[in-house]
Amino acid sequence: MGCFSVIAILSGGVGGARLAAGFAEVAREEVTIIVNTADDEEFYGLHVSPDVDTVLYTLSGMGDWERGWGIGGDTFRCNEMLGRLGLENWFKIGDADLAMSLYRSLMLRQGHRLTEVVERARRALGVKARILPMSDDRVRTMVVTESAVLPFQQYFVKLRCEPKVLGVVFDGIEGARPTEEVLEALKTAEVIVIAPSNPVVSIGPILSLRGVRELIRKSGAERLAVSPIIGGKTVKGPADRMLAALGIEPTAVGVYKLYSDIIDIMVLDTEDSKLAPLIEGDGKRCIVTSTLMHNRDEAARLARTILDHVGRI
Numbered sequence: 001m002g003c004f005s006v007i008a009i010l011s012g013g014v015g016g017a018r019l020a021a022g023f024a025e026v027a028r029e030e031v032t033i034i035v036n037t038a039d040d041e042e043f044y045g046l047h048v049s050p051d052v053d054t055v056l057y058t059l060s061g062m063g064d065w066e067r068g069w070g071i072g073g074d075t076f077r078c079n080e081m082l083g084r085l086g087l088e089n090w091f092k093i094g095d096a097d098l099a100m101s102l103y104r105s106l107m108l109r110q111g112h113r114l115t116e117v118v119e120r121a122r123r124a125l126g127v128k129a130r131i132l133p134m135s136d137d138r139v140r141t142m143v144v145t146e147s148a149v150l151p152f153q154q155y156f157v158k159l160r161c162e163p164k165v166l167g168v169v170f171d172g173i174e175g176a177r178p179t180e181e182v183l184e185a186l187k188t189a190e191v192i193v194i195a196p197s198n199p200v201v202s203i204g205p206i207l208s209l210r211g212v213r214e215l216i217r218k219s220g221a222e223r224l225a226v227s228p229i230i231g232g233k234t235v236k237g238p239a240d241r242m243l244a245a246l247g248i249e250p251t252a253v254g255v256y257k258l259y260s261d262i263i264d265i266m267v268l269d270t271e272d273s274k275l276a277p278l279i280e281g282d283g284k285r286c287i288v289t290s291t292l293m294h295n296r297d298e299a300a301r302l303a304r305t306i307l308d309h310v311g312r313i
């Protein structure tokens with residue numbers, strides 16, 4: 001295998017990790033996953049990278065498929081102790097999960113790039129697919145609500161997505177660069193997949209990095225997106241409410257419109273089959289299939305269906 005990737009997947013946490021696990025299982029090609037880092041955060045002096053870790057854990061088989069974050073069977077003794085000591089402990093990091101953040105923080109302090117740290121970790125955990133943080137530079141999603149501008153994890157975890165969203169800002173995005181590895185992966189990819197991740201806060205930051213959207217727009221790859229919205233609702237998380245708050249219809253068509261300049265194929269759930277003509281009327285192809293991934297087998301089936309359509313299996 002060369003140092004090029006044939007399938008590149010743009011991903012956030014749970015939705016992206018699930019589909020990426022499906023591709024990693026069925027694809028003959030090299031799979032490279034480009035992961036959002038705009039919801040990274042510092043806790044207790046440690047660099048926590050939730051989406052990258054969700055992808056790492058899901059692909060290594062250590063993850064909790066149902067919960068969608070953390071390590072299966074993890075304990076939370078450190079988290080509880082931090083609470084007893086009087087620290088805020090609303091961000092639940094399990095004990096083994098914490099080891100990953102300790103490792104990452106140590107390696108970063110030793111001068112390694114985030115990309116290198118993730119590369120070492122995925123090899124150590126036996127993950128064959130490449131996992132690329134979107135950038136080695138600091139980008140932070142800030143959620144603008146009626147009462148305050150909140151760091152993403154405060155909105156998402158501490159306040160359980162309850163405040164009404166007025167907008168989002170990717171702090172640091174202008175100065176941040178996609179890594180050379182990300183640019184190379186996109187240039188060499190023959191299939192580019194936008195995973196069913198939150199279009200606003202998971203895919204949004206990746207596409208906002210300088211040059212990335214343009215590169216995908218001009219790419220000769222088969223480019224497709226899988227809708228994270230089924231029947232007007234998210235499977236998990238606040239994407240439907242966020243889209244509505246930003247004036248985008250919370251449907252697969254609304255998601256399609258966000259990507260219409262950079263994709264050839266939209267993957268819709270069977271439940272949304274009636275929406276296909278709207279997208280086909282715009283000159284695009286649709287794949288209508290079951291897109292719910294309750295387990296690894298369903299994820300593999302979805303990946304295989306997609307690869308069958310683009311003729312690479």
Ligand code: GDP
Nearest residue numbers: 012013014015016196197198202228234235293
């Ligand atoms: P986060 O970073 O962990 O919040 O996760 P992502 O942004 O990657 O994914 C969140 C999105 O994944 C939500 O909008 C969900 O609707 C979507 N999602 C989760 N599981 C599935 C699934 O099995 N199928 C589809 N189509 N979407 C899913």
Ligand code: CA
Nearest residue numbers: 012013039051
């Ligand atoms: Ca995330």
